[in-house]
Amino acid sequence: MDRKAAREYLLSRPEAKEDFPFGPDVAVFKIKGKMFATLGRLNGVDCTNLKCDPDEAQALRDIFTGVIPGYHMNKKHWNTVLLDGSVPDYEIERMMDRSYGLVVRGLRKVECEALLLAYGPEVIFR
Template sequence: MQKGTLREYLLSRPEAIEDFPFGPDVAVFKIKGRMFATLSCYRGVDASNLKCDPDEAQALRDIFSGVIPGYHMNKKHWNTVLLDGTVPDYEIERMVDRSYGLVVKGLRKLERDSLELAYGAELLYR
């Protein structure tokens, strides 16, 4: 998946915003102020950090050579996905959806309920 395509997909998630709190080289994607993804460069390769369930995080690392422990992140809960063609686009989209859903589930009840009412659980937690 190309960096621009992934950026568009990240921003397609309900109420997702792009921010640059770490400078112009690291795009941070948030929902209600909470980060669910980053987009940057890792050792010369475009890459994205995505939140993940700890058991699933390790399984994805075992399956895909382009999935490594989260760079500059809690390696138990985050993976870095290299955009080098080793991970299929549909799998990257699934990981984005999972990351987004995990962060939404961790929001305060009022924020989460507001999103669920506006967009439906099916869209938020796919």
């Protein structure tokens, strides 16, 4: 997956917004003001930071060489995924969906319920 495809996929999530609070080189993707992903570069390689369940985060790091502890993030809850071809596209999309879903679950109840009502759980938690 390249940077353009990653950006398009992240923005395809319901009500996802792109912002640049850290400057023009790091895109931050939010749902209802809460960050669920970043898109930037690490050592010259495009990458994305994604929220993850702590147990799953470590398992993904053990499986894929292109998944490392979250760069500039809480390493227990975030992974950095290198967009260098070492992780299959379908797995990156699954991790993006999981990150989005984890953040939606953490929203205020009224915000979460409104998203579920508007889009359905199969879209929000795919």
